[in-house]
Each structure stands twice: as structure tokens, then as C-alpha cells.
Amino acid sequence: MSPAPARTSSTEIIAAGRELLEAGGLGSVTMQAVAAQVGVRAPSLYKRFPSRDALIAAITTATLEDLGELLAPLSHDPDASAGLRELALAYRAFAWANPHAFELLYMNLPLDSRPSVEDTARATAPVLTLAERLVGPERALEAARLITAFANGFISMELAGTFRLGGDVERSYRYGVDVLVEALVNERGAKRSR
Amino acid sequence: MSPAPARTSSTEIIAAGRELLEAGGLGSVTMQAVAAQVGVRAPSLYKRFPSRDALIAAITTATLEDLGELLAPLSHDPDASAGLRELALAYRAFAWANPHAFELLYMNLPLDSRPSVEDTARATAPVLTLAERLVGPERALEAARLITAFANGFISMELAGTFRLGGDVERSYRYGVDVLVEALVNERGAKRSR
């Protein structure tokens, strides 16, 4: 008779999914495991998320929000060059703290599993802000892509275990960031040579 | 009585897997689909590959070999700087020609699905060779990681559809490569400034 009260919530489901993700990778985020974690059966999840892909998208968006909150303050550094270096290090630290969630951000997922353009833009705004202060509005987008691509590539290779030739990996990252930021500073205002 | 002759082969199975991979992504490389493609049933595949992961690893290794053959000649360019730029463009072209196979190369796969260290090293040797000629043996590894990380990050973001802020993406790539190579050349021999 009395309509059944909700026994869980979207936020609780997302939180459970994130826990499972970090604990065992994307493959262990099954509808059944998530449901068990929040105390219901798998079919009940479909009341809040139309598909597993939609749940993964929600997890990705939540991760993106955390990342945005972490990076935002760094864009206010009065020294744009130092701010960009700090941001690159904070980005890497975030990835190491949440490796599986980080993978989700740049993974080639089905369209339904991707965060919205707005959410992505909000999280990456600090990079664009600092890039613009460093090289001016005209080159800002290309500069931001340069540094983002390097950081993403480097970190994802690290996480995937691709760097197997030894050496100090952390040092390589700092080296890369330093070279990039210096190169961008030197480009400022100067005519491109080619 | 007469022992049954083989109706397929490892190389045929790998080729079928690569076709399915490019046609529909990793998810469509199922044991059943691969088996159907070569004219047997799924259980027969286990005669040549102990698991699906092992088959994926074989596909990845085959891709890596193709990539190595494509890049190797470029390492002989008398102008190391030009060679490195050409190599970066060839690398991107390869990725666009085989997007799903390319993803496999830097994807965080189960250990059983990863190509061996030797195969990886052979395919990436040209980058290391050119980097060494550009910045000397001491900085070669860091320089190679810098350019590889940028290229991988940029291309994987492209393929994943992350660049949604407009602009000329190909131009951004060339810009990035040029800035990197120039920066590395300027670093040559010069004491690091920090």
C-alpha cells in the first residue's frame, strides 16, 4: 500500500562506484557490485541511472569536479610561470591519488560515458587562464594544449607502466614541465622562427 | 582416426582480431567474433592463445612491430631535428590510420595483455636515437620521454575527442612539436638555468 521509500540515492551510488573503481579498476564497477555496496539489487540502480555507461559518466563528472576544485586556486598565482609548474605537479599528484579515476578522464569511452563539454571546460579552465597570462590570448589555446598533452601523456604512460627504461621518472616529469614552461615564456611576443 | 588438420593459424587469428578491433573497437574483439571470422568455434582459439588477454597482447605486439618498421627509417635522417619532427608526424599519421590499435599501445591493460619490454623498446628505439643525437646521451632519455609523452597525450586526447574548444588541432600539434624540438636544441650543451 504505502509507496516504498528510497533505500539509496544517486550520490550514494556514485560514491560506491568511485570506491569500487579505485579499489579494483573499471572492470570491477559492475552494476551488481555497486548495488551490493549500497544495499540494493542491480535492477534498482536503473531507477537513477539509465545504464552502466551513464553511471560511469557520473563518476567521471564527480572526479572532474574534484580536480577543478584542486586546480582552481593555483590559477591565481601572481607568477604565471610558477603557477603553471605548480599546477602540473598538482595534476600529477591528483592522478597518483586517484589513478583509476584519472584514467577515466582521458579514456576513449562511449559517448554516453563522457562528461559534458561544460564540466570538462570548467575543470581545465585554470590551465587556460595561466597559459593566457603566460603567452597572451592568441597562443593561449595552443599553449594550454601543449602542456595538457604533455602532462596527460606522461602521467598516463607512467600509470600504464610504459616507462620501463629506468631513470628517475619524477625527475623526467619536472624536467619536461620546466622545458615546456621556459619554451613558452621565450615564445612570448617573439615571432615564431618557422 | 586421422588426426584433424589445423583449420586456422595464430597469424590468421591475430589478423582477424586486428580487423575486428579497427572495425568496432576493443569491445567487439570477442573470442566468438574472432573465431567466426577464421571459421572455427570460440573454444578452438584456446589451442593457440591461453586467454583473450593473450590474444590482445599478440595484437598489440603486431601493431608495435608495424609501428617500429614505419619509424625506423626516419632515425637515419642526417638532420636529427628534422628527423624528430618527421617522426612525430608519422607517429600521428599511424595513430589516425589505426586509432583503436593505437589506443591499445598506451592503454592500461592487464599485465597479460601487455607487449614485452623488448618489443616496446624496439619500436621506440628511433625516438631514443634521434633524441640522443639532438641533446647528447646524458639527456637522451628525458628528452625522448618529453616528446613521446607530448605526442601520446596529444594524440590520445584527439582520438578521445577531448579537444572540444575548436581551433586547428593539426596546427596545435605541429606547434607543439616545433616548440619542443626547438627547446631541446636550445638546451643542448647549455647548463640548465634552474
Next chain:
DNA sequence: ACCTGAACACCGTTCAAGT
């Protein structure tokens, strides 16, 4: 020596039936 059907334990997803 290789191939197969049948079976098993898992998925995501749907839906009628319960409260």
C-alpha cells in the same frame, strides 16, 4: 591433434509482480 557442443559463472538489462 584439432575441433565441437554443452555447460558454468559471470555480465548488462528488462519487466512483471510484490509492498
Next chain:
DNA sequence: ACCTGAACACCGTTCAAGT
């Protein structure tokens, strides 16, 4: 209004039985 068991169509994988 929410939750559930049962069912369906798929997976990867195993294995006894066929040739």
C-alpha cells in the same frame, strides 16, 4: 514509488566427446 526475482542475450572459459 521503489524494489525484487526471474528471465534474456551476451561474455570468457572449461572439458568430455567426437573425428
